[in-house]
Amino acid sequence: MSILQVTDVNKRFGGLQALDNVNLEVEEGAVHAIIGPNGAGKSTLLNCFVGRLVPDTGAVTFNGRSLLGIKPHEINQAGVSRVFQTPEIFEELSLIENIMIPAFAHRDGAFRLNAWNIVTGEKEIREKSEHILEDVDLIEKKDMLAGSLSRGDKRRLELAMCLVQDPKLLLLDEPTAGMSRADTNNTIDLLKRIGERKITKIVIEHDMHVVFSLAHKISVLAQGTVIAEGLPAEIKGNPKVQEAYLGGAHL
Numbered sequence: 001m002s003i004l005q006v007t008d009v010n011k012r013f014g015g016l017q018a019l020d021n022v023n024l025e026v027e028e029g030a031v032h033a034i035i036g037p038n039g040a041g042k043s044t045l046l047n048c049f050v051g052r053l054v055p056d057t058g059a060v061t062f063n064g065r066s067l068l069g070i071k072p073h074e075i076n077q078a079g080v081s082r083v084f085q086t087p088e089i090f091e092e093l094s095l096i097e098n099i100m101i102p103a104f105a106h107r108d109g110a111f112r113l114n115a116w117n118i119v120t121g122e123k124e125i126r127e128k129s130e131h132i133l134e135d136v137d138l139i140e141k142k143d144m145l146a147g148s149l150s151r152g153d154k155r156r157l158e159l160a161m162c163l164v165q166d167p168k169l170l171l172l173d174e175p176t177a178g179m180s181r182a183d184t185n186n187t188i189d190l191l192k193r194i195g196e197r198k199i200t201k202i203v204i205e206h207d208m209h210v211v212f213s214l215a216h217k218i219s220v221l222a223q224g225t226v227i228a229e230g231l232p233a234e235i236k237g238n239p240k241v242q243e244a245y246l247g248g249a250h251l
């Protein structure tokens with residue numbers, strides 16, 4: 001069963017056709033990678049899933065419900081969470097506070113920086129937040145300021161901020177960008193582990209080691225068009241994909 005369906009989506013920026021009749025079906029529980037060269041339209045497509053952009057034409061449905069015209073926070077409330085290329089965390093707050101804020105927002109249906117809530121900290125929210133920090137191996141650092149973390153840890157923290165909201169669909173925009181090989185491998189392991197929660201994931205990624213380690217299905221975008229789609233083994237040997245990547249340098 002598909003959880004996300006993209007039908008004939010077009011998006012133009014002035015004279016540039018950033019998305020050209022894109023069709024995509026993401027199966028519930030799968031890791032679906034979207035790859036493609038720079039400027040292919042990957043981020044534009046992702047932005048159409050979270051309400052940051054509205055397609056000129058076409059449809060995007062999540063769990064059978066149209067996402068078009070829905071505000072980003074409402075899409076988030078419906079179960080779609082996004083991890084950004086540059087972590088969006090509260091640098092001046094501790095790790096546990098960073099997790100508790102979205103936990104309260106998820107429970108209350110509104111995002112508020114409510115200091116009183118965090119100080120008094122309802123037991124169940126605190127416990128849930130600590131569990132999530134354990135899952136991402138950051139529990140030892142829970143009282144440190146988020147701003148003092150390494151880049152890899154900041155991305156893990158942001159992932160934890162998404163997980164505490166119990167998302168149904170997690171969008172990962174280059175989850176290992178700028179990481180060392182060791183941090184990249186840790187992130188792959190972590191994403192495999194959270195795969196046990198049955199969260200559907202869409203991963204945009206340039207690092208093919210990450211893509212082939214995680215993805216069940218891959219869609220390849222080039223110049224705003226899906227040029228290939230299939231299992232990792234099918235995509236690896238696809239000549240159109242090799243060509244889009246300038247002689248296969250990335251594959």
Ligand SMILES: Nc1ncnc2c1ncn2[C@@H]1O[C@H](COP(=O)(O)OP(=O)(O)OP(=O)(O)O)[C@@H](O)[C@H]1O
Nearest residue numbers: 013014016018036037038039040041042043044045
């Ligand atoms: N807000 C915008 N206004 C004008 N052009 C835009 C806008 N956003 C994206 N574009 C253009 O649309 C095209 C697709 O961009 P997009 O960021 O979606 O590509 P991408 O596949 O995510 O690339 P990368 O891998 O480099 O992040 C590019 O040519 C980009 O310059």
